[in-house]
Amino acid sequence: MLSITAEVVHQALMFPKLVNALQVAFTESIEVPPRLHFDMENPNASRETTLLMMPAWQAGDVAGIKLVTVAPENSQKNLPSIQGTYLLLDVDTGSIKAMMDAPSLTAKRTAAASALAARFLSRENSSTLLVVGTGTLAPQLIAAHASVRPIRQVYVWGRDIKKALQVCQQVEHLNINCKAVDELEPHVKLADIISCATLSTKPLIFGRWLQAGQHLDMVGAYRPDMREMDDTCLTRSKVFVDNIESAVRETGDIAIPLAENVITQADINADLFSLCRKTFVFNRTDEDITVFKSVGHALEDLAAAKLVSEFVLKK
Structure with missing residues (x-):
């Protein structure tokens, strides 16, 4: 063995x-x-x-x-x-x-799943990435997204800016301009892709901040009582998940809005199975905002x- x-x-x-x-x-x-x-x-x-x-x-x-x-x-x-x-x-x-x-x-495959979703859902010319969270996943998400999109500028936000600076140090080998930031809203508005990987129980990303053409990659909120985005993020966006069965049960970002009738399961456009098998083909418009909610899959x-x-x- x-x-x-x-x-x-x-x-x-x-x-x-x-x-x-x-x-x-x-x-x-x-x-x-x-x-x-x-x-x-x-x-x-x-x-x-x-x-x-x-x-x-x-x-x-x-x-x-x-x-x-x-x-x-x-x-x-x-x-x-x-x-x-x-x-x-x-x-x-x-x-x-x-x-x-x-x-x-787990860190590697989770980041890779986010990049796979971004390959299908984000704009091909996406060049600015905002990473919310400074844990183990943060540098992996930067590397993964940069492997499928021409990322040139990365912003990293966390509750401790020293940890955000450490994330930037960990990705110096990628030759990408990385900056630790202490304000979330203005950098959400600047980003083509927003990747959120935290243990937050309350929304950090608000739909009123979002701009046409953006892609949200929501990786945290692994329990039904956790949330990283508010209801408006979902109602303004085209929603995708890695697998529907787990997403509607296990993550508060989807389960809570479903329970409160903010969205229905029909509002989930597709999962990675449908996208990869091409049973659902997404043709992005300039105005589309997309959300990918990852819950993990064996x-x-x-x-x-x-x-x-x-x-x-x-x-």
Whole structure:
């Protein structure tokens, strides 16, 4: 059994190769049961610790399961908020092929899914990116979006501008002008793509700020009580998700507006399955605003884990 570190996962999963692999995976026959989501009471924190179990398999090939915990207040303990492992198995024999670091795998595939959506939904000449949030995903989202669009200017906003500056330092190798900013509204208005990856429970992005032609990439708000955008973002936009089944249940950005009849499920235009299989073709107009809401899908993990395993075996 291979034991694969976070460093090797990052080496193996380069953009846009991973973006392309996800696009193919969304067209293939991969079995993905509903993920198991448990909120475990934690008296030592103000919020529960979440346990996620995400299985997927491809007949006659490989299977995988991701075991992840999310402890939102871990930053106060100098620990990552997301921890866990990914197991890749051989379907034929049932044996474990590899065990690899799950947070790095998750960060890479999540950013790649956002870039894949942007490939279908954002303007082809999008050159300015605003990243909201300064966690592990921020530099990955910058690199992923820059692999599919001609990004030249990046703004990074977070509650701590020192952390925003650190994100810019982490992407210096991309040769993109990156600037940490302390005001959100004016930079939302400047951006072609707004990528939001936070643990916020209240909206950070407001629909009244949005401009024609923009694309919103909403990555955080992984629980039904979390939100990163307000209702107006949805009512002003054409809405897309990575997978409809999970999006309507698991993220407050979609579940709350559905429950309050702000939108209906019919207002979700398509998911990545429909876009990649070309059963839904989006023809953007100059006035369109698009929203992509990502909740994560075990298919993405399996496709990424296969790439990592192949990379290690070739070394």
